[in-house]
Amino acid sequence: MAELDGSGDAIAGTGGTAESANAAVDSGLTKRLARRFPAASLAIRNLSRQRLRAGLAALGIVIGVFAVVTLGMLGTALQTAALAELGGLGNQVIVSPADGGDALGPRELAAIEQAAAGGGTVVPLKSGGGAVSGPDGQSFAQLYGTSQPAALFGVGGVPDYLRQGAVVGDDLAEGLGARVGSTIEIEGNRYRVVAVIDSEGTFSPIRPESAVVLPPGEFVTDDYTQVVVQADSADDARAIADGVRDRLNAGEERVSVLSLTSVLSRITEFFALLNGFLLAVAGISLVVAGVSIFNVMLMTVSERRGEIGVLRAVGIHRTEVLRTLLVEATLLGVGGGALGTVLGAGVVVGIALNTRLPLDAVFVPTNGLVALGAFGFGVLIALVGGLYPAYRAAWEPPVESLRG
Template sequence: MSRLDRHLGRVGTTAESVHAASYLARRNLARNGLRSTLAILGIIIGVFAIATLGILGSVIQLTAADALGGLGDQVIISPNADAGIERLTDRDVATITRAVGSDATVTPVVTGGSLVERGEARVFAALYAVERPSDIFVAGAGELPERHRHGAIVGSDVAADLGVDVGRTITIEGREYRVIAVLAESDGLNLLQPDGAVLIPRSAFADESYTQVIVRAESGSEAAAAADAVRSALNARTERVSILELSQIVARIDQFFGLLNAFLIAIGAVSLVVAGVSILNVMLMSVSERRGEIGVLRAVGIQREQVLWTVLVEAGLLGLVGGVVGAVVSGLVALGLFLVVPEVTLPVVLNVRTAGYLGFAVFFGVVVSLSSGLYPAWRAANEQPVQALRVK
């Protein structure tokens, strides 16, 4: 007795029926090796497209989130020029401090700009006066004072352009300042752009009133609460200040990237649906070519369910093999992004979201394959033995 005969003879239980269907499916796929390989290739391309585009969108979104850093927990308060308010006073700052309480850090800033010189070298730099610079900046060399009263704190780009370090002197508008610290290079988006700036004492400005106040909270929700408190305190009668909640901007950026990601996945899904049509064609041709064989199987007592299972398992195997291979290739591409693109970090690539896209792509590939095999399976299962045996 042949191996096929032994499998066909054991169909008494559901488990044996599925086992026999699996054997027949593998045999049929191997018999049409080139056609099966091309169908699998279509699934590989579709799964690869879905997983890779999804991962690329996720990498862009997470990289942007890293670049935005902690901006979402900050609120920017500026004088409302439309209401005739040009600057913020010490009284305004005191009101803001009372409104937000101890749950947030209030940093008033005086801003300006000027040429900064050292010998023959000169560069235009933004000028900031921040009373407690350690609240928002980090020193790369030297130490930031508790309160900035004397000397200059130089940004990393300005220090490099002028060739200065701690202890050297620079000239701003004819006044000399000794450099007491050099700021660390900024590794993300920063509201004040410290790399191209110089921090000098507030008393060095002709107008010592503030141009903006930065409120930093522990989270985006606390920042929103601080913004509401400032509105109630300063804008109850007249809208004295403009309040920019960066958490809203960050949320909109995240929403945009989410939509972009969904769009990319939809593009990948189209290619997988095309692969599903290819599988439908392969299954229909396979069933048509095997009408005589199916008639013999039905004539010797094989049930419709057995034939149905056989064709569905064929389609499922095509989807599973293509899905796994496509997901593996997509995963390798994701690792390649980490190795090639410096801005992409390993945690951005290796995370639950990436694994989710790979798993979803494989699942979707199998579902599309099974869906494509439903009609050919139904057609084969309902083939009348007498009609099938008449095939020339």
């Protein structure tokens, strides 16, 4: 038993030696860091002596940065999602007969194609109305004639070129009991359903959910009631609209040209104004946090006047005192800003995961800039809040500081 006890003592002694060695290593590392970054080491030590006060000051930065990140990233994500949904609509130019006209002839169509050359796809439309019968019922529907349904609707499953058959809107197909492969009847003519339009992912000047698209040859008239130009970009849409007006409305107004790009621009301006307002409101909380840090630093300096006076008296230069106090304020800003940024980004991602807000609308470069900007602004506010107290303490004569 004595040998066993001695062995246990030996093991305990070995463990104590290992702990002492680790403590020595940590102490040596701390000393090396302190020698390398004396201002940061002293600032951390000072903040650790006043944890509650420092924590409350940092909490103001956390709340301010959290508000800026959350509101800024949400506003940007909403704008990104809205523009992604409406982008195709904003690139459309709709040309219709002017007041008094009822159709667009070959001359007008040729002028529109010239204006859109190289900048978009021209989709001539014939339109009308009629009763449509299906396997389970009958309904009145708007009839459109075009050979390019995919260019008009821009959704998958719709054929690029329509030679025969019919493309039916989803709501109408459900009411008629029709699906791909079914047969519908319009004014005594039978058509096979070749595709069903998914209206949820469709932006078009017509109502696709209750429409039937047929080949243009199924209509009696050779003229078109409307021409839709699907431009490649918003700039192309503006250029095409101007080109159509120059070609067809130079002498008299023969056509009406509607470019939905202007509507999209108004939406973009609205979101920009909304984001600016939200960021301004959130920025107020950061300014309040800066005032809180100013107050904390001012009180801290007042309580440490004697300590600062001693440091100055033993030869510590005023710039070292100034640097140490500014590092304290900066550490409060960095800690609070980092925590506020992480919490704000986490909340926005959580909202996207639990709502219909697309997650890819959150992870855009602009939101990265918002997060970095909020973090930087939080650090700046903390630094500005500690600047005057630090300057006042560093430039106060040592004799006055020692008097308290």
